[in-house]
Each structure stands twice: as C-alpha cells, then as structure tokens.
Amino acid sequence: MDKLETATIAGGCFWCTEAIFQKLKGVMKVTSGYSGGHIENPTYEEVCSGQTGHAEALQIEFNPEKIQYETLLEIFFKLHNPTTLNQQDYDKGTEYRSAIFYHNDEQKKITEQVKEKLTQEKYYKDPIVTEITAFTNFYPAEESHQNFYENNPNSPYCRIIIDPKIRKLLSEFSSLTKQ
DSSP, X not given: OOOOEEEEEEXXXXXXXHHHHTTBTTXXXXXXXXXXXXSSSOOHHHHHTTOSOXXXXXXXXXXXXXXXXXXXXXXXXXXXXXXXXXXXXXXXXXXXXXXXXXXSHHHHHHHHHHHHHHHHTTSSSSOOOOEEEEOOOEEEOOGGGTTHHHHOTTSHHIIIIIHHHHHHHHHHSGGGBOO
C-alpha cells in the first residue's frame, strides 16, 4: 500500500468540509472531529460552548502520489471563506474558525506559500485570517457527525449549505473528483 499522509484542517462546520474532501481522488479517509483545544475527548456540546478551544476539524488521510498537500489546501481555501474570523455561513464561534494544523515543517512551509499566493493574487478582497498552527491533537467526533452528508443528503442544511460547495468543487476541480 502507498504511504499515506495526514492533513488536519478546520473550515467551519465539519459536515461541509467532510463532504467536499470525501469526493477527491487520492483521499483515502476523512474523519470529522475536534482539534486545537485544551481538553481531552471533548463532546460536541462542549466544543459548541466555545470553552474548549477546539475547532470543528477534519483529519484527512491522503495518498500524496495521487493528490498533493498543496492541492488539498487550494481546495480548502477556495471552498470556504478564510477571511471571516470565527464564522462560516450561519455558524459563528471559535469552533467554526478557519485553521490549518500542520504536522511537520514541510506542511507549514507549503501552507504559508499557498496562503501567500492567494494573497498576492488577491483571490479574496479581504485578508485571509486562517490560523496556521502546529498540530497538537485531534479527537474524532461522535458517530452521528461522521459521513453526515452521505447519510442525510436531503436535510435542509445539506441542500442549502453543502450542495453549493459541492457544485463549486465539481465546477472548479472536476478533474480531481471521484467519478
């Protein structure tokens, strides 16, 4: 089996980002959970209180021979709003912050380069506020949060919030998606 790498990102509600990254070629596993906080094994309710310091995050296992870390970050930055502090769509609070938790110096370097490239290109008119910090922890979310879009495609949240993100993914990155 090919050597897999891990990326840990937070781009608002993990239901939204999970649905996007599960559709990419080379992504082997996506787990919704909590990262960047100061208590062990937090619950959804604890994270939503804003008191744990955790962000709703994803842990992505990917094959770098099929999809590069840089590509994952480009998709991440373009499919959520990295210019709003502690908010994505209707979700507000530190648990919905935009963050990248790098696992090594190479990931840190690539993350900073991708952010700088988008800044120089003025991809967004407002500054990118995505937190870039060293990975310290990740706790999988409760089972009801795993594969949420696949298990609930007709829920209003999926239709209103997630479906447009998936359409954008398929429009802008169709060559990278699973058929």
